[in-house]
Amino acid sequence: xxxxxxxxxxxxxxxxxxxxxxxxxxxxxxxxxxxxxxxxxxxxxxxxxxxxxxxxxxxxxxxxxxxxxxxxxxxxxxxxxxxxxxxxxxxxxxxxxxxxxxxxxxxxxxxxxxxxxxxxxxxxxxxxxxxxxxxxxxxxxxxxxxxxxxxxxxxxxxxxxxxxxxxxxxxxxxxxxxxxxxxxxxxxxxxxxxxxxxxxxxxxxxxxxxxxxxxxxxxxxxxxxxxxxxxxxxxxxxx
Numbered sequence: 228x229x230x231x232x233x234x235x236x237x238x239x240x241x242x243x244x245x246x247x248x249x250x251x252x253x254x255x256x257x258x259x260x261x262x263x264x265x266x267x268x269x270x271x272x273x274x275x276x277x278x279x280x281x282x283x284x285x286x287x288x289x290x291x292x293x294x295x296x297x298x299x300x301x302x303x304x305x306x307x308x309x310x311x312x313x314x315x316x317x318x319x320x321x322x323x324x325x326x327x328x329x330x331x332x333x334x335x336x337x338x339x340x341x342x343x344x345x346x347x348x349x350x351x352x353x354x355x356x357x358x359x360x361x362x363x364x365x366x367x368x369x370x371x372x373x374x375x376x377x378x379x380x381x382x383x384x385x386x387x388x389x390x391x392x393x394x395x396x397x398x399x400x401x402x403x404x405x406x407x408x409x410x411x412x413x414x415x416x417x418x419x420x421x422x423x424x425x426x427x428x429x430x431x432x433x434x435x436x437x438x439x440x441x442x443x444x445x446x447x448x449x450x451x452x453x454x455x456x457x458x459x460x461x462x463x464x465x466x
Contacts, residue, residue: 244270244346252293252346254321257362269352274344281337281345288333290347291354294320297343298405298417301335313427314378315340315417317405324371328354340417377404390430394438397428398448398455399463406457415455 246263249255249270255263275281281292284303299316301323312335316322325334357363377400384396406413421435428435442448447459457463 244272252319252321254363254366258360262356262360266348266352266356269348271347272344273347274342275339277339277341279339281339282333283336284333286333288323288326288330288350291327291350292322292337293346293348294318294322295344295346297339297341299343300338300340302338303335315401315405317417321370324367324374327367327371328358385428390428390434391438393428393430394424394435395442395463397424398442398457401427401455402457402460402463412456412458413460415457418453419455 244267246260246267249263249266250258281299282290294316296318299322301312301314301316303312314335322337323333323335357367381400384400385393387393387396401415401417401419402413405415405417407416421432421439424435424439425432439448443450447457447462449456449458
């Protein structure tokens with residue numbers, strides 16, 4: 228394997244990506260061997276370290292990514308530098324869906340919250356392939372509808388004037404969006420700090436700390452190696 232540094236700070240890892248690996252991604256599962264073989268020369272495997280940027284808001288939308296390992300934050304700031312939008316990605320997701328087939332520039336900045344591993348494909352190559360493949364188009368539409376539904380519910384849950392409820396609803400959103408169900412509860416492995424949760428919920432760090440303390444005391448949540456574990460998911464559903 229040959230690894231070379233790029234001007235953006237990530238590593239492009241020159242290794243053979245196989246058609247079987249591509250077929251493991253949902254968007255390609257119905258593609259033929261020939262279609263995937265034609266795409267392979269345009270698929271690159273890359274790693275980023277925690278804190279590195281994949282792209283910035285306003286950059287040319289030159290690549291579409293597939294997150295293989297780790298977690299990513301997408302965010303957009305307004306002209307005053309205040310957070311206007313924030314979202315999180317877990318493994319096995321294509322991004323960004325926003326602007327696909329249309330936008331010339333990225334709408335968000337993408338930052339690695341952990342060390343990550345991705346594939347990327349030139350935007351033109353993937354979009355042209357999707358235009359010829361109805362199953363790929365259907366997959367894209369289905370995922371965009373899922374994201375729209377998720378964020379509509381997120382807005383509905385977080386616009387309450389009660390700060391404590393906003394924190395609880397924010398945890399509920401993260402549980403639904405990033406959680407993995409295991410025997411001991413739902414695990415959110417994306418690392419979150421009280422500052423991050425306060426930004427998402429529009430509350431103070433003191434309010435977030437107080438809510439988390441009470442939830443831990445009631446054995447509803449716990450933290451393990453910076454991972455959030457929701458032991459009683461029904462609590463948030465009832466809220």
